[in-house]
Amino acid sequence: MDVGARLRAIRKLKGLSQRELAKRAGVTNSTISMIEKNSVSPSVSSLKKVLSGIPMPLVEFFSLDLEQGNPTQVVYKHEELIDLSSGQVEMKLVGKAHTNRMIAFLNEMYPPGADTGDDMLSHEGEEAGTVVSGRLELTVGLETYILEPGDSYYFDSTQPHRFRNPFEEPVRLISATTPANF
Amino acid sequence: MDVGARLRAIRKLKGLSQRELAKRAGVTNSTISMIEKNSVSPSVSSLKKVLSGIPMPLVEFFSLDLEQGNPTQVVYKHEELIDLSSGQVEMKLVGKAHTNRMIAFLNEMYPPGADTGDDMLSHEGEEAGTVVSGRLELTVGLETYILEPGDSYYFDSTQPHRFRNPFEEPVRLISATTPANF
DNA sequence: CAAGGGTGTTCGGAATTTTCAACAGCCGTG
DNA sequence: CACGGCTGTTGAAAATTCCGAACACCCTTG
Numbered sequence: 001m002d003v004g005a006r007l008r009a010i011r012k013l014k015g016l017s018q019r020e021l022a023k024r025a026g027v028t029n030s031t032i033s034m035i036e037k038n039s040v041s042p043s044v045s046s047l048k049k050v051l052s053g054i055p056m057p058l059v060e061f062f063s064l065d066l067e068q069g070n071p072t073q074v075v076y077k078h079e080e081l082i083d084l085s086s087g088q089v090e091m092k093l094v095g096k097a098h099t100n101r102m103i104a105f106l107n108e109m110y111p112p113g114a115d116t117g118d119d120m121l122s123h124e125g126e127e128a129g130t131v132v133s134g135r136l137e138l139t140v141g142l143e144t145y146i147l148e149p150g151d152s153y154y155f156d157s158t159q160p161h162r163f164r165n166p167f168e169e170p171v172r173l174i175s176a177t178t179p180a181n182f
Numbered sequence: 183m184d185v186g187a188r189l190r191a192i193r194k195l196k197g198l199s200q201r202e203l204a205k206r207a208g209v210t211n212s213t214i215s216m217i218e219k220n221s222v223s224p225s226v227s228s229l230k231k232v233l234s235g236i237p238m239p240l241v242e243f244f245s246l247d248l249e250q251g252n253p254t255q256v257v258y259k260h261e262e263l264i265d266l267s268s269g270q271v272e273m274k275l276v277g278k279a280h281t282n283r284m285i286a287f288l289n290e291m292y293p294p295g296a297d298t299g300d301d302m303l304s305h306e307g308e309e310a311g312t313v314v315s316g317r318l319e320l321t322v323g324l325e326t327y328i329l330e331p332g333d334s335y336y337f338d339s340t341q342p343h344r345f346r347n348p349f350e351e352p353v354r355l356i357s358a359t360t361p362a363n364f
Numbered sequence: 365c366a367a368g369g370g371t372g373t374t375c376g377g378a379a380t381t382t383t384c385a386a387c388a389g390c391c392g393t394g
Numbered sequence: 395c396a397c398g399g400c401t402g403t404t405g406a407a408a409a410t411t412c413c414g415a416a417c418a419c420c421c422t423t424g
Contacts, residue, residue, distance in 0.1 A: 042225060
């Protein structure tokens with residue numbers, strides 16, 4: 001994590017000089033110079049102060065992807081989706097060529113009787129999805145729901161959850177999870 | 183942004199004492215004590231050092247949502263999806279009750295002739311989608327693609343992009359964008 | 365080319381953070 | 395209750411960071 005380079009890149013992206021940013025942020029230009037040269041490691045409070053002149057929250061500063069640019073594959077034909085299936089559940093991942101993806105975007109199919117296992121799932125992030133065909137049983141926390149085609153869900157992945165298909169038709173759904181855990 | 187409280191919460195979540203974390207991180211327990219009490223504002227490098235004992239990257243430290251817990255709606259019936267339609271394009275958002283969402287999860291429908299406008303779109307983040315029915319023309323950067331049902335896409339939203347339906351059938355797709363810009 | 369305004373860098377000293385060591389409290393055990 | 399082992403907190407000294415003021419460089423302008 002090259003704090004100096006990040007700050008410099010962001011500052012230039014905004015078209016600010018060291019002095020201009022310093023003035024807006026209420027620090028001296030030398031502070032910014034030294035931070036950018038990595039000759040100091042700023043305190044969180046002073047970095048926050050500096051970023052307030054952009055303005056930009058700390059999260060964004062650390063999460064911003066500066067080395068964007070590798071032109072990867074954009075469109076994935078149906079048969080190109082990468083198969084992550086485990087057990088009976090069919091899961092196909094969109095965007096295999098995309099390194100460091102933020103979204104796990106999946107096309108899923110649960111045959112009759114399939115589920116995500118007896119243990120409830122729980123992990124960092126959020127997830128959403130829409131049922132395309134068939135019916136789905138979704139348990140989140142203590143609640144259990146039945147979703148029909150067109151119905152959707154959205155919840156914190158930290159809440160324990162499980163997907164099941166107790167019906168006689170296979171259920172197809174499209175889902176997104178972030179951050180991507182693949 | 184209460185750095186001290188965050189660190190304390192995360193440390194306790196991991197079941198570590200100040201001394202234990204200090205040992206793993208290679209700092210002294212007093213450092214951790216003072217950071218947690220907000221009697222100092224740690225330098226980025228030392229905070230990073232402290233977090234290495236968890237371990238946890240800086241991004242996650244700043245983005246972690248500690249005040250999770252508001253039990254919001256999980257399932258959204260088809261008719262409950264919130265309508266964001268603009269012009270001819272029908273866009274329905276999943277998860278209206280979810281405040282501060284990370285994912286914009288949409289059910290979209292482009293009638294014949296519809297598009298996202300003459301200007302190419304460009305914004306922070308990444309997006310993915312799958313065509314459910316109909317055919318879609320997608321332009322990303324200099325390339326234009328035709329997607330059929332089951333075909334999917336994934337790209338950096340910073341690349342200029344446009345969606346069009348030049349065909350005679352409406353096209354339905356399900357998409358996810360992060361960070362959520364709604 | 366001299367002057368003025370812009371850029372970023374560097375220096376010494378002031379201010380802040382970190383260490384080291386000691387301290388106070390709590391609990392379970394002998 | 396004294397003891398060891400744990401918890402977190404708090405001093406003074408050492409280390410690091412920040413400010414204020416200079417410096418060097420590049421333009422443009424007169």
